[in-house]
Amino acid sequence: MTNPLSQQELVEIADRSVPEVWRTQLKREVQPSPTSNLPIPSPRIATVAWTGSSASGKMVLTISSAGAQLVAQTLLGDSGNYVPKDMDLDDVVGELCNMIAGRVSTELRNRGLTGTLHPPLPSRTSPSGTANPSTPTVCLTHWTCGDYTFTFSIDIRSNAS
Amino acid sequence: MNQKILSIDDSKTIRLLLARMFRPFQVELREAGNGEEGLAQAREVRPDLIILDYNMPVMDGVTMLQHLRHDPQLKSIPVIMLTAESNPKVISAVARLGVRDYIVKPFQEQPLIAKVGKIIPLHPQITASPIPPTP
Numbered sequence: 256m257t258n259p260l261s262q263q264e265l266v267e268i269a270d271r272s273v274p275e276v277w278r279t280q281l282k283r284e285v286q287p288s289p290t291s292n293l294p295i296p297s298p299r300i301a302t303v304a305w306t307g308s309s310a311s312g313k314m315v316l317t318i319s320s321a322g323a324q325l326v327a328q329t330l331l332g333d334s335g336n337y338v339p340k341d342m343d344l345d346d347v348v349g350e351l352c353n354m355i356a357g358r359v360s361t362e363l364r365n366r367g368l369t370g371t372l373h374p375p376l377p378s379r380t381s382p383s384g385t386a387n388p389s390t391p392t393v394c395l396t397h398w399t400c401g402d403y404t405f406t407f408s409i410d411i412r413s414n415a416s
Numbered sequence: 417m418n419q420k421i422l423s424i425d426d427s428k429t430i431r432l433l434l435a436r437m438f439r440p441f442q443v444e445l446r447e448a449g450n451g452e453e454g455l456a457q458a459r460e461v462r463p464d465l466i467i468l469d470y471n472m473p474v475m476d477g478v479t480m481l482q483h484l485r486h487d488p489q490l491k492s493i494p495v496i497m498l499t500a501e502s503n504p505k506v507i508s509a510v511a512r513l514g515v516r517d518y519i520v521k522p523f524q525e526q527p528l529i530a531k532v533g534k535i536i537p538l539h540p541q542i543t544a545s546p547i548p549p550t551p
Binding site: 275276279280327330331343346347349350353354356357358360361364369371372373374 | 426427428429430432433436471472473499500501502503520521522523524
């Protein structure tokens, strides 16, 4: 399978989409961080699939449990006595991934790639072929926000083999 | 009397966020996790406004909206879409189904509250004033 967009194009899309979601929804600034092969501890992973007529793929947000806790507190912190539960953290990460994927989908459409987003799927282990720097067609970006780091990857490939 | 808002979103995060946003107002917020549950809630509660996601399991927002508009008891309920989906085809589809507004996630809270306030009256919660000490 070929990649309809270059890795550089996907990185540029991620570079616009990720900070916009953090800035608008969490009122926090994020910074690109150096690429690291170190695994994210106790990862919370959300995957949003994107299917189009000419290309398909997925977008994956990976953040530590501690980072997800901080995100949940930022987002819902003054919700009375709300204390995020285990499943709630998966939902927070899933919803953020959904928002980023929505922005990415808009950028893909602007480049002639139309597709449909699917509801986010949570997991605790990396889906096969994503978030792996050794996979040549994947775009993996690293980010820092205050005390936590996270990654966001975009993997879009042509449907024709 | 409290205004009734029905929040239909598969994300508990969004439902909690909306609950927090409307807590300062005299609003009764009901929740549903997909379009099917949303329809059942709408029939039971008869909300004054529905805030509806598009991309949900079981029944998506457009399908739910089609059912809503074909139900004589529910068809006039105003709907605001709140979704990460910005596909013009989806926006056209829900526009034809008479949605009052379309907000793309990520979203800012104040503009959403302002849009809701244009559709239903949002009165601040009345906080109980302290009882003065008896002399």
